[in-house]
Every structure is written in structure tokens, then in C-alpha cells.
Amino acid sequence: MESLIHNFFNLAVYQEVFPHLLNGLWMTIGLSALIIPVGLLSGLLLAVGMTQTKSRFLYWSIVAYIDVFRAFPPLVLLIFVYFGWPFLGLELDKLTAVLIAFGLNNASYYAEVFRAGLESIPKGQMEAARSTGLSKLQSLLFVLIPQAVRNVFPDLVGNSIEVVKLTTLASVVALPELLRAARDAQSLLYNPSPVMLAALMYLALLWPLIRWLGYLEQRRSHE
Structure with a gap:
């Protein structure tokens, strides 16, 4: 035990x-605050395009995008964007690479x-609104x-919680988020x-959100 x-x-x-990890925690929160809105907006645009378009080409293109990026491991995607794109002449900084990789991944979800x-x-x-x-x-x-x-607000909250945990993968490109700070220490x-x-620290950050998610799901089940 000792x-x-x-x-x-x-x-x-x-x-x-603790002070070093606190800096990493702020980086994690900042990353989440950038990735979640990008994913929300991109995902909404994809969903609107998918449900409102009359073009079968556009519909199946969106379906293909969603299927590919839901199936593609986000860690591999991040490695490809950060280390692979320079071979195409696109040199990305760490933060931009993380935003692009996780934005592509989360937009599909x-x-x-x-x-x-x-x-x-x-x-x-x-029809009623148009009338x-x-x-x-x-x-x-x-x-x-x-x-x-x-109707889907609890699911959006649940997915956003997963995004916060996903930021731990940013440590592979040496972005100083919370897990990277802990491993360095x-x-x-x-x-x-x-x-x-x-x-x-992750538990302290996410537990209130998880309890809120539980409350939202319980309320939805009683509606």
C-alpha cells in the first residue's frame, strides 16, 4: 500500500x-473551446446538406465523408495531417494540425x-413555416x-465530452495539453x-458535465 x-x-x-499541469489543463480547455464549435458548425452544415439536398451526388458525398471519418482512427488522422502534409508542401503548426484533424473527425460525429x-x-x-x-x-x-x-441536445453534450477526452491525443505532436504536461513531469x-x-483533474473537469448529461437524458426519457 505504501x-x-x-x-x-x-x-x-x-x-x-500542479502549476505545470494547470497550464496543461488550460491548454486542454482552450483546445476543446476551439474544436467543439468547429465540429458543431461543420456537422450542422453537413447534416443540413444531407437532409435538404435533392442532389444524389451531394447526398452520397456527405454520407461517404461521414462514414470515412467516423471509421478513420483520429490518432492516425492527426499523425497524417501533421507529419504527412509537409510532403505535399503544406507545413502546419501543431495547433493548426490538431484543429484540422479533430475538426474533420468530430464534424462526422x-x-x-x-x-x-x-x-x-x-x-x-x-411547409407550415414556409406558409x-x-x-x-x-x-x-x-x-x-x-x-x-x-431533441438531440443530450447527444451533443455527450459528444462534446468525448471531444475533451480526445484532446489527449494532441500529445503525440508535443502540444502541451494536460496529458503531455503530466508525461513530461x-x-x-x-x-x-x-x-x-x-x-x-480530468475527473474534476468532466464529472459535472457527466452528471448534467445524466440529468438531461433522464429528463428526455420522461418527456
Whole structure:
């Protein structure tokens, strides 16, 4: 037990590395604050295109995009974008590479959530909105999309929680997010306590969101 505490719950190590890990936590929060809106907006545009288009080419192109990027491992995608694109003459900084890779990946997941939300709206809603004089775009913005978001809001929250955990993969390109900061501290101190502290910090960050998600899902099940 003493060895377990020394290696994973060493309070002296926690105190020493906490400021360094706190900087990593802010990087994780900043990354999430950038990736989530990009994924939400891109996913919404894909879902609208998928459900509203009359072009079979556009429809199947969006379906192919969603299937490919949902199946493609995000770690491999990040490695390809950061290390592979320079061979095409595109030199990307670490942050840009992470945003592109995770944006492409998460847009596909958000698109499926938004698609389910839009398809849950009765088709008569569009005709009713158009009959009031709204254009198709206005009907989407002010009638269909707000209802769709309400119907799938717990799923959007759940996917956003996964995005926060996904940011740990940014450590492979040496972006100093929380996990990278913890691993750097571990290598310097020869003690895994910083990684455990990082896990506890993730828990403190995500647990309130997970409880909120549980509340939203419970409320939806009673509607």
C-alpha cells in the first residue's frame, strides 16, 4: 500500500507539478473551446446538406465523408495531417494540425447527431413555416434547427465530452495539453503520480458535465 501511494498518490509530487499541469489543463480547455464549435458548425452544415439536398451526388458525398471519418482512427488522422502534409508542401503548426484533424473527425460525429435531430422533425413543419412567408433558409434557422437541437441536445453534450477526452491525443505532436504536461513531469521525476493527478483533474473537469448529461437524458426519457 505504501508503494502504491508513493507511486500514484504522492502529495509532495502533486504539489510540485500542479502549476505545470494547470497550464496543461488550460491548454486542454482552450483546445476543446476551439474544436467543439468547429465540429458543431461543420456537422450542422453537413447534416443540413444531407437532409435538404435533392442532389444524389451531394447526398452520397456527405454520407461517404461521414462514414470515412467516423471509421478513420483520429490518432492516425492527426499523425497524417501533421507529419504527412509537409510532403505535399503544406507545413502546419501543431495547433493548426490538431484543429484540422479533430475538426474533420468530430464534424462526422456531430453531423450524425444533427441529422437524427433534423429527421425527427415532422415534414409538415417546413411547409407550415414556409406558409407564413419564411424562406427555406429562414425556416431552417428559426424553426427546424432549434427544434432539432432541442431533441438531440443530450447527444451533443455527450459528444462534446468525448471531444475533451480526445484532446489527449494532441500529445503525440508535443502540444502541451494536460496529458503531455503530466508525461513530461513523470519523465523528469521518475514517478507516475503526475499522470494520476492529470486523471483526477480530468475527473474534476468532466464529472459535472457527466452528471448534467445524466440529468438531461433522464429528463428526455420522461418527456
